Amino acid sequence: MRAAELTTAFVLFGLAGLVVADALRLGIGWSTDGPASGFFPFWLGVAAMAACVAIAAQALRRGDHGTFLTRAQAAPVLKVLVPAAGLVVATQVIGLYVASAVYIGLYMRWIGRHAWWLVLVLGAGMPLVTFLIFERWFLVPLPKGPLEAWLGY
Template sequence: MTQANESGQAPQRGLATRRIMEMAVAAMVGALAALAIWDNHRIGAGWSDDGPQAGYFPMWIGIIVLACCVVNFVQAWRQGERTAFVTGGQLRQVFVVLAPLVVYVALIGPLGIYVSSALFLAGFMIAVGRFAWWKSVLFSAALLAAFFWVFELQFRVSLPKGPLEAALGF
């Protein structure tokens, strides 16, 4: 028989345990740290006549990060916490944000950052915020026009542009 949690509902089964996820993250970050150590050693991580070489400090930071990853991996292994890391419902909430974000980043190249950002913002306002489509489109267009004015015209910071900006002469 399944016991109810504090809200009176049966607990949801997790997709992975916290132990597995902590070990996986420690292994992935440790692999990146090992890559940083190797690469910085390759470019020179010693001490030369005029001081430290280019890879000296980054290599030592990589060594510290790798040591911390080993400690975290061993702690996760020994404690063996088997609570759920994430449930199906929680993972769906993550993908509600992650999927449109991936599309947004993919559209920056062909459409430019301003049009992509306006579409992303309007889409979120409609899908997640449940705003009327016309309010979402109007607000996102006005906000991104303001951003364009600030970055491109006032600060003279050139951000990725697409066909719309090219048609307008920018």
């Protein structure tokens, strides 16, 4: 738990540092027009850096209690997170419709062991419904890939 606490505090400290750096570029003064562009980000960043240091100190003082994530917990979490990340990567390459069909299909089969007919029906059906709702009725274009281009979309 302590390692997780320290890592998080460290990452947040770094992000706040970035904010402070850009705020300095923008100017952190207070003129007759009120504060400059960087005024609020600067002080927010400084305060956040201080708070992160304090959190890290607290974590060190309190000692190590419990584990952030046990092996038994990690397995199911990764079983959700990794396929979801895969969906995002695939969407970038082959478009949302094909990616979601593959993702839903594989997930149902791999995790749920559902019957093949159900896998096929839902895997193909969900993107089709999505297509009708977004592309057709609401005219919201979603990311598309080579298949859709070939079909003329």
